[in-house]
Amino acid sequence: MSPSFNTERDGQALEAITDDIQEVNVLKAALKVKQGTATDEEINIYEKSQFDAEKDKAKFRMYEDACDRVKNFYREQHEKQTVAYNLKARNDFKSKTRAEMSIWEAMERLNTLIDESDPDTSLSQIEHLLQTAESIRKDRKPRWMQLTGLIHDLGKLLFFFDAQGQWDVVGDTFPVGCAFDKRIIYPDTFKNNPDYNHEIYGTKYGIYSPRCGLDNVMLSWGHDEYLYHVVKDQSTLPDEALAMIRYHSFYPWHAAGAYHDLMDEHDKKMLEAVKAFNPYDLYSKSDDVPKVEELKPYYLELIDEYFPNRVIKW
Numbered sequence: 001m002s003p004s005f006n007t008e009r010d011g012q013a014l015e016a017i018t019d020d021i022q023e024v025n026v027l028k029a030a031l032k033v034k035q036g037t038a039t040d041e042e043i044n045i046y047e048k049s050q051f052d053a054e055k056d057k058a059k060f061r062m063y064e065d066a067c068d069r070v071k072n073f074y075r076e077q078h079e080k081q082t083v084a085y086n087l088k089a090r091n092d093f094k095s096k097t098r099a100e101m102s103i104w105e106a107m108e109r110l111n112t113l114i115d116e117s118d119p120d121t122s123l124s125q126i127e128h129l130l131q132t133a134e135s136i137r138k139d140r141k142p143r144w145m146q147l148t149g150l151i152h153d154l155g156k157l158l159f160f161f162d163a164q165g166q167w168d169v170v171g172d173t174f175p176v177g178c179a180f181d182k183r184i185i186y187p188d189t190f191k192n193n194p195d196y197n198h199e200i201y202g203t204k205y206g207i208y209s210p211r212c213g214l215d216n217v218m219l220s221w222g223h224d225e226y227l228y229h230v231v232k233d234q235s236t237l238p239d240e241a242l243a244m245i246r247y248h249s250f251y252p253w254h255a256a257g258a259y260h261d262l263m264d265e266h267d268k269k270m271l272e273a274v275k276a277f278n279p280y281d282l283y284s285k286s287d288d289v290p291k292v293e294e295l296k297p298y299y300l301e302l303i304d305e306y307f308p309n310r311v312i313k314w
């Protein structure tokens, strides 16, 4: 007997199944250890890497010798990142979903962006993401850290949505609402920032207090902060991964030691994780160009492991 199709009935059944799948995914996400810090077996992220030792570090982040493109980028960013702008950006972020697509689609979408703030690479973003992930994988670090490497710059997608330019997407980050530290690159370019001489924002602690915790500090809006919020809500990645994403551009803090008096106990642990991540992000920029199609199957599986829903709300 041949099966008989009833479009309306079958359509409804399909809809019910899709709903069920979505519900199961939400439950799965809730059941997995949501956030919390990484487990003991994964803790070897702090072991110094072979990879880190092999690189000539003096060749990276040479901002004094950087081209005008980089210098002009930072001048503009340092003049425009104000408290008022940051409040507005966060408000805009919460008010809507900008796009719906998978992680891999987001990587492909990002590929046309050439980062104006970066003196070290002219490769495309998908290549930088794969270089970072592959260098973590070669060092046999945990799968969640490999995935963090793969996605850490996806927040640059912002450039295709509400950004005003690149100055509110890429580049190093720093707190707004308190004095700009001298250890931020090109510190003199803050002089024309309207907050520079502000009676509160221009003081050492500004709107913050000692040991208030970085969760309570507003870091200049850009790809880190944006992606952090997306990933926090839609993945099962641990706290260390979220910190690697949120603070990876906060060089004045993780590399130069500024703003440490704003940290709470939790931040001290997270700082170690961010430091462990940094060499892979920075020094993998000189590695061979990765073969995207060859690596794709491995990473698609890895993405599925920590993102219960294939389609992400961006």
Ligand SMILES: O[C@H]1[C@H](O)[C@@H](O)[C@H](O)[C@@H](O)[C@H]1O
Pocket (backbone or CB within 6 Å): 115, 117, 118, 119, 153, 170, 171, 172, 173, 248, 249, 250, 251
């Ligand atoms: O130019 C780079 C680039 O934009 C990176 O994605 C960011 O994380 C760095 O902090 C910055 O120096």
Ligand SMILES: [Fe+2]
Pocket (backbone or CB within 6 Å): 152, 153, 223, 248, 249
């Ligand atoms: Fe970045």
Ligand SMILES: [Fe+2]
Pocket (backbone or CB within 6 Å): 128, 152, 153, 281
């Ligand atoms: Fe990066």
